[in-house]
Amino acid sequence: MRSSSLYRRLLVRLWVALSLVLLIGAFGAFAAARHIGAFVHDRWLYDSAMTLAQQIKPKAGRAALEIPNAAMEMFEWDTVDHVFEQVRSRRHGAFFGNATIPLPASPLLLDQPYFYDATVGHRPIRIVAVAMQNPVEPEDVLIVQVAETTLKRQALVAEILLYVVPLQLLLLVLAGFATWLAVRSSLRVFDEIAADLAGHDPDTPLATAQIDNAPAEIKPLLQSLNQLIGNLAEAQQTQSRFIANAAHQLRTPLATLQVQTERALREADPVRHREALAHVKVALERSSHLARQLLTLARSERSAASALQMSAVDLTQLARDELEGWVDAADARGIDLGLEAPADAVELIAERHLLRELIGNLVDNAIRYGAAGGAVTVGITPAPVSLYVDNDGEAIPPAERPLVLERFYRRADTQGEGCGLGLAIAQEIAGRHRATVEIADNPHRPGTRVTVRFNASDRPPADALAAPA
Secondary structure: OOOOOHHHHHHHHHHHHHHHHHHHHHHHHHHHHHHHHHHHHHHHHHHHHHHHHHOEEEEOOEEEEOOOHHHHHHHHOOOOOOEEEEEEEOOOEEEEEOOOOOOOOOOOOEOOEEEEEEEEOOEEEEEEEEEEEOOOOOOOEEEEEEEEEOHHHHHHHHHHHHHHHHHHHHHHHHHHHHHHHHHHHHHHHHHHHHHHHHOOOOOOOOOHHHHHOOOOOOHHHHHHHHHHHHHHHHHHHHHHHHHHHHHHHHHHHHHHHHHHHHHHHHOOOHHHHHHHHHHHHHHHHHHHHHHHHHHHHHHHHHOOHHHOOOEEEEHHHHHHHHHHOOHHHHHHOOOEEEEEOOOOOOEEEEOHHHHHHHHHHHHHHHHHHOOOOOEEEEEEEEOOEEEEEEEOOOOOOHHHOOHHHOOOOOOOOOOOOOOOOHHHHHHHHHHHOOOEEEEEEOOOOOOEEEEEEOOHHHOOOHHHOOOOO
């Protein structure tokens, strides 16, 4: 497919518009000149008709018109056209003229000229007719008609075209050339900007001077490009940091797995062999947990808001279903796992699977870092919709609360086998749902409360609630 050219598109559109303007101007000039020429010739016909009318005299009780032959020859003389005249009375008929000129189709008004076209002897003519009161018989009306053939008029049209058409063509060529120069010089700035961008470091934003010195129409494009460069650089840094952190986090369980596997292979003592295999199992569980969290984090990052499969979800039922999967993990640490939620459904618009991952990571985080033999409580409030998870482990100081939401961050001397991704995943998924994550002290006993507050506009209308799948 042939690529579209802005240069060609501008030239074509400007030339087409320019051609139409010149064409309209040519037609307008031609029509104006033709109108003026016709007006001049019609005025001559009218003047000739009034000259004849002034020569009407009474004779033998009737109106008559007697003009010497020499005067008539001068009146009818024309090197190009033939001149015809006729004077008639409505009562007595025609009494002067050199041809029979047809009357107009419309009625005539006294002393008002009427111009129209007809033919005399198969030749097209232009006629003026003037009705006037008979000076001899007031009750009678005289009609004076003067006509001429249209050769001069046609010659005038041809002469106008002879001058207008070449002039318009010359103007079209000159204007087209000027348009080409203007478009070419104006678009040259794109080539200069492209040359600058070709040698630009993709990791650094555009210089302010590059944007300020650009034409006003290109500044939004450069500003958007600058923003894109910044976003790409930030995404690259985030990805590099994520890969480095993931590699660092995976190195420890993999190294442990390798050491304990080699130990199990060397040990002949069944007890020590079993201990080594137990360490292998722990390393495998940690690696599996880390891999699962990394995949969840990657999936939540890729789930743009427009790509999420949003639907009406019962948050209470979803939390209840997710808690069932964490009963064994809680029992292993002697933790009392509970749910505090209203009896009625708490509905909101969300992506079901990601929201369940959010709840699971918060519960997992509370079990891992809560006190053994303590309690973990998941609570849901309907107005506004929010979900909180309480544990009775060590409280997180206010200064460290923003840090624990970052990936792979672990507080010093933290108890529990974690990798610092649980809260980061919850933060990422909450962001995809326009929700916020807040960390505070447990209001009922020593420990931590993590709250996810959802946007009020994410609640579905009453008639659109769907039963949870």
